[in-house]
Amino acid sequence: MSLRTLPLCLASALAAAVLAPSPAHAGCTDLSGLCLEPIKGGKWEPDASLSGKQLKAKRKGAPGKLSVTIEDGRGSVFVDGRLAGTAPVANLTLGPGKHDLQVRDGQKILAEGVLTIPKGASVRVVVRHP
């Protein structure tokens, strides 16, 4: 490889690295056990919980969608105090706003907290199975 082509190759490699689509979740490393795909208005508050009044509050606006996957394991997803499904859960319709979320495998709680769903948004979360 000549000295003229070397910078060109390096530039190409750099461009490829920048432009290549990064994997959605190369591995959830969040200490709470849940990784929220970045989305405007989306928020994850680990260990937080909602009061009964907050849970029963009417939700205004276009509903959003929630997808939950679990890395390297299984588990069931509970939203607002009830079973939403066994992972992977795809496109679960939820009203906008805060929702109580818990993911567990038997006795083991994989993640729990409050998840904010923006209006009309699709939110994807990945839960790490220890």
Place this chain on the structure above:
Amino acid sequence: MHTRLLAAAIAVALPLAPVPAAAAPIAASLTAPLVAPLSLLADAGTVTPAQASGARKPVQDRAQGLLKAGNPDSAAELLAEEASKRSDPVLHLDAADAYKTAGVKNKSKADLTSGIEEAKIGLDILYFLQDPRCDPDWQLVDSSEVSAEIRRGEKLVEDSEKAITDLDTKVEAPPPVEEDKGRKKAPRDGRGYIAVGSLLTLVGVGGLGIMGAGLATGASAQKDIDTLADSLKNGTIMQAQFDAEKTAIDDKGKRGNVLTYAGIGVGAVGLAAGIALLVVGIKKRKQYRAEHGGASDSPSAMLLPALGRDSAGLVLSGRF
């Protein structure tokens, strides 16, 4: 497209019970339109243990009928489907039990695995029912029965996993090894030919020795008769003495001839057969080594001279 429209229509017509997404991604994508909006789940109304039990009973009765008819597969499918519709942990455990029965009956790991997953879903719900995050209006099992159901679920998982292990063990079990009866067979590597060939060669060598002895006896007798004839010519001995000694020397010469002929015969036959067998044996051994390799216990033979004060001979030593 028609299917999606139909599914949407069903979703509207269904009671507003929580419908879990299917476990498998494909099933999840197929049933996605059926998932009721969760904002509605919160308003789905109160579920008490008595209501859940009342809804569960007819399903259990139907499944029991199928089990009694010897059809655990259908019972398991029915229970799993209804459990999923109602998010009922007890039905999930019942389904696990039926899958376990079907798995043991059909020796099916797939059934046993399905049973484990059903039991685990049931356990997830049962543990969640004890969690403070659980909706107080969503009580599918009486709190006094939750612990017992958890124990039942864990035992189902344990039993199904054991059944899978048993199936694996039976599949992987090596065929019974036949006991080695009697003495181990010697490998067919030509060691027999070499042993017999060596023996016959030794006999042949012995025959040559006899032939040599016969020739020596004959030569000695010839020498004696020549000396005796010279003595008769010189007048040293009388004719009568000559005749008497000649007879004895003739007998000695005849004995030497017999020994010579016998030695020739034995030596020729022994050497011919022995060398032929040795050649065959060595060829077979080479072939055996080429096919099996190794030569740890290969046969060997040694022919050594043995000399003593009053004797001389050969010693054959070997391993065959």
